[in-house]
Amino acid sequence: MDRWLCAALAGYALTFTFSKPMSIQQWVILATLVAVVSWRYALLRPYAIILGCVLCGIAWGSGNAYLHQNTLIFDENLNKPVSLQMTVTEITQVRPDFWRIQGEIQSIENQLLSRSATARLSWYEPPALVIPPQAGTTWQFRARLKAPQGVRNDGGFLYHRYLVGQQIHALGSIRSGTFVAGEPNFRQQLFNQLNYFQPELQQFGILQALTLGERQALSDEQWQTYQRTGLAHLIAISGLHLTLVAGGVLWLFRTLLRYQARSRRRRETNNSWFIATCVALVVTFFYAGLAGFATATVRAFVMFSVVIIHKYFALHTPPSRVLLRAVAVVIVVHPLAPLQSGFWLSVAAVATILLMNWRWPIISGRWQSIRALWRLELTLTFAMWPLTAMWFDGLPLLAPLTNLVVVPLVTFWVLPLSLLGLLMLLLGSDGISLGLLRIAEVPLNYAEPLLNYLSKLTWQWVPAHLTGPIIGLVVVLITWVWPWRWYWKLSCTAIFGFGLIISHQLQQQNTLVRLHILDVDQGSAIVIAQADEAVIVDTGANWELGGNMAERVILPFLRHHQLTPIYGFVSHTDNDHEGGVTTISEQFPAMRWYGSGHGLPCVAGQTGQWRQVTWAILHPREVTNNRYNDDSCVLKLMIGGTSILLPGDITKRAERALLAHIAPIQADLLVLPHHGSNSSSESYFLQSVAPQVAIASRGRNNAYGMVAEQVKQRLEELSIPLLDTARGGQITVTFAQNKWQVHQPWAGKNRAWFDADN
Known part of the structure; x- marks a missing residue:
């Protein structure tokens, strides 16, 4: 089965190299050719299923690419004011002078669209007396739509790829808007309730990001501080947070169920693991919903579900194959996920952990938990170096140290208390909720001055251009993981270092x-x-x-x-x-x-x-x-x-x-x-x-x-x-x-x- 899955993923990956999606006619011709050749030549018949899986992967990738491209707004509706009706699907990003609104366009100039198109619109200098459009409501806008394209330059962020990965089909600016119908959805209502606490909490932006996945209350200084200290992954709901919540729920419910089942007979008949995992799945699904089912949370929930299913059916499968199957399910749920950096960061992080457990023995002895966490953070920092350098234009050298200190604080203090405070808010206990959130932010208040100081240290941030080509970094990392002699590893690293020095000297002598x-x-x-x-x-x-x-x-x-x-x-x-x-x-x-x-x-x-x-x-x-x-x-x-x-x-x-x-x-x-x-x-x-x-x-x-x-x-x-x-x-x-x-x-x-x- 896994061979077939690898073949399908290979065909799917091929579609990301095509200049345009493969048409149905082209796919049918290719499939017919494969079938005829496999039937005609006996040597190729054992590979017919593999080739068929490759074709299935190509069909899935090309089909989703075709659907995305053909959902784009027609040119006659671009670059001119049009009247459109849109259902707001995301919480509006409120800034002092503009609002950013995202939703599904249902009709343009009173003409229904065959498929609703996702648009991201900006409303500059909105009316002072108008409440920002709420998620779940429908509005009529007078707007100027434009193609979903960003600037393209060496070293810059490729915004158009981000838009494709998010399946956004149009950008635009709003001239005027009127409310049509609808009520704010559950997430929007919770967001509104939590916003009342903003003046009372010093770290409100981070707490809001941890509980609802919304980062609009974060200042630019806070975001830069966390990014340059290697902690950016902590300030939004991601796979790490979902895993922590799932692990916490599993431990809590299994402990409670074991305590409740005092007699030996009840302990033998009660399946505490099954009940705990069901509750964990429900809680993590609800937590992903709080983040608006963002790609990162859906990806983490799918991976967690795949692991639980394997354990429930007692499938003794190597972790690498579990990861392979989880990736396949993620691609089924989010076909364009590979265009998002978070997809590769998540897969690389999980693969690194699996590889580390395969190559290195389990740490034992004194302070084994701290030593194991330190080794994990150090390994992840170096393993993710190429991707971090490519997408974030640099690497914080102190990331292992800051993660070693801050991750446990967020794991065992900030996140549980924040979610408990959010639960109290849902139950109507505003005072208790505010008290819990104030306690939750205490470690962050003490850590903030130190993090600000570390983020301003020039030596601890290594720009991407000093780390060398991404491919070279990958090769060096592979040589250190591969079971070679230590002198071969040092030799490869030295060759890479000399190559950097020589390339720098050649650049200075370049006359072009x-x-x-x-x-x-x-x-x-x-x-x-x-x-x-x-x-x-x-x-x-x-x-x-x-x-x-x-x-x-x-x-x-x-x-x-x-x-x-x-x-x-x-x-x-x-x-x-x-x-x-x-x-x-x-x-x-x-x-x-x-x-x-x-x-x-x-x-x-x-x-x-x-x-x-x-x-x-x-x-x-x-x-x-x-x-x-x-x-x-x-x-x-x-x-x-x-x-x-x-x-x-x-x-x-x-x-x-x-x-x-x-x-x-x-x-x-x-x-x-x-x-x-x-x-x-x-x-x-x-x-x-x-x-x-x-x-x-x-x-x-x-x-x-x-x-x-x-x-x-x-x-x-x-x-x-x-x-x-x-x-x-x-x-x-x-x-x-x-x-x-x-x-x-x-x-x-x-x-x-x-x-x-x-």
């Missing part, structure tokens, strides 16, 4: 220059890189509600490529170009800036040389603070024999001024002025520049209609190909001698179906 037009949504950010240094032109937008594109895109990109910026140019003071200057300056205070009131002014006639890049400023012709679009700093770069024109947001007026002053605007590459607006890029300007390629830096769902159809038509008439960051993400141009090559590393056409451009 690369121009990266980053995908920063509706804005502009460009990085010119050579070896380990870089020049930045524009810094993306800054949001009034918090955060900016520098934090989200530029800094992760620089860390990913191990780059230190030396110079910075800001074309003008519009937020979508200047928004991240402060953030980048704080990280790199030695940078030298030009333009928009930052550092030196940007004025025509200035020239400079950085490594193999020569730069010249063509506009404006007098000193300004680059406040207006037509005062944008127009920059021309020369890399070898190739020229690049970066005109900022100039309009036709500035384009004509450049031509009138006979500025040397001819270039091989042109970043379209003003993101491709029709206010720029007149035909005679494009003819004078005569680029071989035009590039648009703009947002996929921008409200301005960029790139304008008129601009596209002019480019087409002049036979100038257009590349677009909104269609494929980051654009990279590599220069070598007198040659250059342009490509989009994250373009959907080069990747699997879940990376498709929506």
Whole structure:
């Protein structure tokens, strides 16, 4: 059976490499071919069942991918105000200036959808007298929908994959909304009751996360503290918490039942284990419901149920096979779970524990519990290093120590008392509930100052770029787990270390220059890189509600490529170009800036040389603070024999001024002025520049209609190909001698179906 299961999982995994889901016709042809070949050749007949299981896995993966892609909102309803009716399914995320609402769209413009589509909408500056939409209620919204797509850059968070994994089919912003019908569901009512305690509890955000799986009350500082100390897994309902609850219920009920059955006859007739496991399943199912049946909790509940079933039927199966079957059931329940990092973290953690119990003897002697927990935390930290580095951009070195101290506190103090307080709240005893929650937060109050101090220690956080390639880390970990001699393990580790040193030295000697037009949504950010240094032109937008594109895109990109910026140019003071200057300056205070009131002014006639890049400023012709679009700093770069024109947001007026002053605007590459607006890029300007390629830096769902159809038509008439960051993400141009090559590393056409451009 397990062979067949492995074959089905292999076929399922194959579907995540397809550029598009396999159609029914293709699957039928393949299945027919397998059947004919197996019947025709006797040697292949024993493998017919295995091949059939592979085909079943392919059918399951492709079928779910097809259903997700075909539930997307039609293009005619995107990027324009539409009327829609939506049933709210999640607790609304309330922020000071906006609400984030998630639910199932039932109809658009009074037309029922064939399948309800999940949408995540933001309501900016909502009416003060309106109560946030409650989970379980139905609302009528006037909203502007947009495709479920995020920015795509090296080193950045791939939001579009997260949306696919969560099966979210549309994003959008709400203009107005009215309540239609319905009552808040049980979870929403409990959330509302618990919210009354917020002013009374110092650690309310963490307690709310532990009991209801809602992290909206957590501050950014708290989240960063727990992440940089390796404790982020503790502040949301996850597999760990469900396992702890299940284990606690099993122990409690078996103890009570044994105590109740005082006579030997009753002890022999009562099946305490069966009753305790049934109660544990009910309690963990209820706990998963408190978290809204989030993927992590469903995954943990399924795995726990599979283990219980094996024990109930006395199936003597190796733990590795139990894990295999549990993974298969999870994939049946959540077919797109592999696109979520939590799936791989959970599977890797369980596999590590199984491997550790297989390879190492059980610890005995004095302090055996503490020593076993320490070994577990240390092993998990190093085993999860590659995944942590890949998804969280670094590794906290003190994670084993902080987990050794904090995990027992949460396990035996905070979590039980929090859940008991929640139970008292359900029973209507608000005073007792508040008292229990106050007691529950005591250890966290004492630990918080120390955790804040540890999170700010620079040496204890190892950035991902210092740990080396992910594949290399995996190889090193395997060599230490594999039953080799110790000198082979040390040799492999030494080779890996020398490889890191050599690759770092090679990078510093690298003479290739690369121009990266980053995908920063509706804005502009460009990085010119050579070896380990870089020049930045524009810094993306800054949001009034918090955060900016520098934090989200530029800094992760620089860390990913191990780059230190030396110079910075800001074309003008519009937020979508200047928004991240402060953030980048704080990280790199030695940078030298030009333009928009930052550092030196940007004025025509200035020239400079950085490594193999020569730069010249063509506009404006007098000193300004680059406040207006037509005062944008127009920059021309020369890399070898190739020229690049970066005109900022100039309009036709500035384009004509450049031509009138006979500025040397001819270039091989042109970043379209003003993101491709029709206010720029007149035909005679494009003819004078005569680029071989035009590039648009703009947002996929921008409200301005960029790139304008008129601009596209002019480019087409002049036979100038257009590349677009909104269609494929980051654009990279590599220069070598007198040659250059342009490509989009994250373009959907080069990747699997879940990376498709929506």
